[in-house]
Amino acid sequence: MRTVTVVGASLSGVYAARELRTQGFDGRLVIVGDEPHRPYDRPPLSKDFLTGRADEDQLALTDAEETAELDAEWLLGVRARGLDARGRTVLLDNGRTVSTDGVVIATGAAARRLPGDDLAGVHTLRTLDDARALREELTRGPLRVVVIGGGFIGAETASSCAALGHDVTVVEAAPLPLVPHLGPDMAAVCAALHRRGGVSLVTGIGVAGLRGSGTARSDGGRAAASHDGPAAGPSVAEGVAPRRTVTGVRLTDGRTLPADVVIVGIGATPNTGWLAGSTLALHDGVLCDDGCVTGLAQVVAVGDVARVGGARAEHWTSATEQPRFAVRNLLAGRTVDTVRSLPYFWSDQYGARIQFAGRRHEADTVRIAEGAIEDGAPAEGGFLALYERDGRTTAVLSVDRPRPFMRARRELARSAGPVEPAAL
Template sequence: MRTVTIVGASLSGLYAARELRAQGYDGRLVIVGDEPHAPYDRPPLSKDFLTGRADETHLALTDAEETAQLGAEWILGVRARALDARGPTVLLDDGRALSTDGVVIATGASARRLPGDTLDGVHTLRTLDDARALREELTPGPRRVVVIGGGFIGAETASSCSSLGHSVTVVEAAPLPLVPQLGAEMAAVCAALHRRAGVELVTGTGVAGLRGTARVTGVDLTDGRSLPADVVIVGIGAVPNTAWLVGSALALRDGVVCDDGCVTSLPQVVAVGDVAGVGGHRAEHWTSATQQPRVAVTNLLAGRTAETALAVPYFWSDQYGARIQFAGRRRDGDAVRLAEGELSDGAPAEGGFLARYERDGRTTAVLAVDRPRPFMRARRELARGAEEGQTQSVP
């Protein structure tokens, strides 16, 4: 290959660029990004950046020295418009056509929005510009903040707003936040973190609409209630950025369809990160975005699927001063056992806890709150079991 184009100046895009050079590719490398910013770390946006404990210099994922070593051509602030598979050629919004030999798709995902959420005071939190705008709104206080969605972004943002002294309400349509990820029993434990911090949690009801003319003044719920609001934060998931690929030869289904090695239906095109449906699963987690590029680049340079990228799922979240970590594949019906620590009034007691999800006498997943060392041991056991092709029992 003489030219490789990475579409997406994201975490996974940067890792793909690093892997290309590390694996010996010395040809032309082009990195296209729709944001004007160099790659930055997104997890702190809802936490330290939002609360003012970190500034933008702490978000940078690369520096001038590494940029020089990568020797890439950066095209930032320009959106990819289409992929012509015959070249392949990446077509840009500014009219340029980038002829290339290989493509790494790393375009990530965009925040899902509510219909009519164009009122002032309504925010999503996905990009640096999103975080800048929200942080500016939260500087004067206290404000009445309504967070729509109790997933990871919603919970972390609610935690940050609460720490800043704002009055916070979280609205979650499901009976409990994080039920799909954690199951009802452990989701109830994590929901208790909201209440313990003084955050109101409204569950089992959806949003009927937003109130206000120019600026938001409230949130109407489907159960007939109305919540007053000065600021509304919408955290209801994300949509993979695949619109530019419609009409290409690639299969699209909740992301770019890939095999177990991040290879698409075109061997010269791979996909990584939030946009990639690897082996039928799309994982919007930092770990996946940093682990998939190594395998994807190996297969891109080989022209075939030589390695697979399937690994034990892992994610973490920081909420209300607690570190939540989860690894494994939980299924409905798995039994949950508290292996270490204890609960206090339904919430994690001081020192946290470690819980194991079990099926047929084997551990299938582990959840920890403020128990990092025991969690890492359990996670390593799960990984060894996955490598052996079976779920490993953790003593």
């Protein structure tokens, strides 16, 4: 291969570029990114960056030395809009085309939004620009913050908002946050962290819509409409219709939660729209085999956009591990190695670190191996829990037990057999 194009200057895109050089590719390397920023790490956006403990320089994934070593052609602030049927040409929205011998798809995913939620004060948290806007919003003083969605992003953002002194409520449509990941028993224990952090938790109830006031807040003059009526009249000063401001969240049980700020954390949609019309199979991501290879041997996919072996994993660890296998197979021209990593994720909430590894099944039983749970919440010092089925450990969960967890994770990785179809 003389040219390889990485579409997506994301975490997985950067790791793919590193692997290309590490594994001996010395040809032309093109990296396309739709954001104008150099690659950055996303997990701190909902934590240290939001609370002001980290600045943008600390988010950078590459420094000047590594950038020089990669010797890549960076096309930032430009979006891919198509891939030809043979996977040999990437079309860009600025009219340019990139002829290539291989493609790494690393376009990630975009935050889901509530229909019609374009009100001032409504935020998602996926990109650096999202985090900048939300951090600035949270400096306005004590606010009533409603977080819609109790997943990892929602919980971490709620934790950060509470640490900043805001009045926070989390709304989760499921009976408990994180039930699909942890199961009902352990999800209930981790949900207690919200209460311990002074955050109200509303579960088992959906969101019917948002309420907005007729009083516009300055936002640069962009026009918008709210759920509850048309946008306010044109601004005399600006000559455009300013955005209305969110005032509350309407729940499906008829209640309205007052809100100065609303954060929508209801998951993400893989960025595959630009691949429409290509020959690649798309279904909740780019369909790949166990080695991240698509239906075209010269095209691989990694990270949040990739559906590898029947599953799509939106976790930092997957985004950093998949590129090694994907690049190996891309350079070989066929699948010669497959991803065998044990699923793993972590989350920092309310001063506690939650870590999970393995493949949980509904039939698993949970045993507390270390530490304790008191009054339905993690005791001082946390705990280590083992998920077990048919006499073997299938997954491990810990709260504030990092060293025992890492030992259990290593042992689980050594003993893990073939992935059961039900686990996918």
